[in-house]
Amino acid sequence: MTDEEARGATSEGAAADEAAGGGAPARGLSRRGLLGLIGTGVGAGALGVGVGVGSDRALQAHAQGTSGAAARYPFAGRHQSGITTAAQDRLHFASFDMAAGTTRRDLVELLQDWSAAAARLAQGLDVSEAGATGGSPLAPPDDTGEATGLPAAGLTITIGFGPTLFTDATGTDRYGIASQRPAALVDLPHFSGDQLEEALTGGDLCVQACSDDPQVAVHAVRNLSRIAFGRASLRWSQLGFGRTSSTTRGQSTPRNLFGFKDGTANLRAEDGGAVEEGVWAAGSDGADWMDGGSYLVARKIRMTIETWDHASLAEQQTVVGRDKGEGAPLSGGSEFTAPDFAAVSADGSGPAIAVDSHVALAHPDQNGGATLLRRGYNFVDGNDSLGRLDAGLFFIAFQRDPRRQFVPIQTALARNDRMNEYLKHVGSGIFAVPPGASQGGWVGETLLG
Secondary structure, eight states, X not given: OOHHHHHOOOOGGGOGGXXXXXXXXXXXXXXXXXXXHHOOOHHHHHHHHHHHHHHHHHHHHHHHTOTTTTOOOOSOSSSOSSSSSOOOSEEEEEEEEEOTTOOHHHHHHHHHHHHHHHHHHTTTOOSSSSTTTSSOTTSOOSSOOTTTTOOOTTOEEEEEEOHHHHSOTTSOOTTSOGGGOOTTSOOOOOOTTOOOOGGGBOOSEEEEEEESSHHHHHHHHHHHHHHTTTTEEEEEEEEEEEEXXXXXXXXXXXXXXXXXXXXXXXXXXXXXXXXXXXXXXXXXXXXXXXXXXXXXXXXXXXXXXXXHHTSOHHHHHHHHTBOTTTOOBTTSSOTTSOOOTTOBOTTSSSBSSOTTSHHHHHSGGGTTTOOOEEOOXXXXXXXXXXXXXXXXXXXXXXXXXXXXXXXXXXXXHHHHOGGGGGEEEEEEEEEEXXXXXXXXXXXXXXXXX
């Protein structure tokens, strides 16, 4: 059993005794954080747009009795939640930049404020005791209120640090932490075929909010953005729906927008030693403060849906390396049968699984055993000027060392993957995810405390 599973998800029906604290750090929001709730700026305004997107789906989900509606995950623990936690159905991911002229103290207070608010939000509470309706009628409420009355719905909030937090684009060590940047927190190389957009790339900090209710996830990021006012502002964000991976064995394998099961060979929380080896950083890796943390890589991958939809079933299956129905490898068996890359096709014309198929290039057996714990989501951002769907996969993967895991895997895929004809990588980010907050502590305390 993982640390997160041991902490467990509590029942909404048992919330009464936790409502006063819910596992939140004893420390409340700083005066600066409370003033941030009063301020207005880019972060609050931009995130406000997302609320309408999720509200109708949230109400529908609760009317139907979403399976994860009653789940609650404590914020404190050895590892941050939202990594090996059972993958929820909805995502709001946000990248932030620290404001010019901010100090180390500003950064510390922001992380303290975010941790205090996140601990309350994870228990289905407002960001402060005053909340949406308990404050002065002459001042803006502390909480925006759109999640009032909604359960936590399995909300997890995961915080990460980008390379530019340690040394900015000019080479400046703004917060006195440049020497503590982990070697594993590399600047990702330019991969063949990348068409990255600056507006969808990088960031000093990231927040991953996952929930089984889209309104709960949006509410979390929106309010953390308000708290950050004057200290950090939103750089880019992404809404996701329909998880594209399973992180526990109790979850069925979901499908991506190409219609194929995705993440069959993904690491699962129950994989014990493999998770310890492939997901969690250790002090012996070279950065003591990252012991119990992980590294998050996010990639926004646009799918050329219309082109894919006109490909034959045989072509689609050859590209993926699995059959579209069962999800079995083309070498035979069922979904979880190990692919046989030496097997010959039925007509004897070549390998059953094409050497340039996605499965052949991404599978751990083809990458020296390198694994990733994926937590990706589908996205649809409307359509482009040509009337084509702006849709695809928001890829998220956690790992112990991107240099040994994501980078070599993606290098092989970028060079040779037959699927590249149908994909375009437009956004990217890498973040060091510190260990979880101690009871009464805050995320990042191992680095900045």
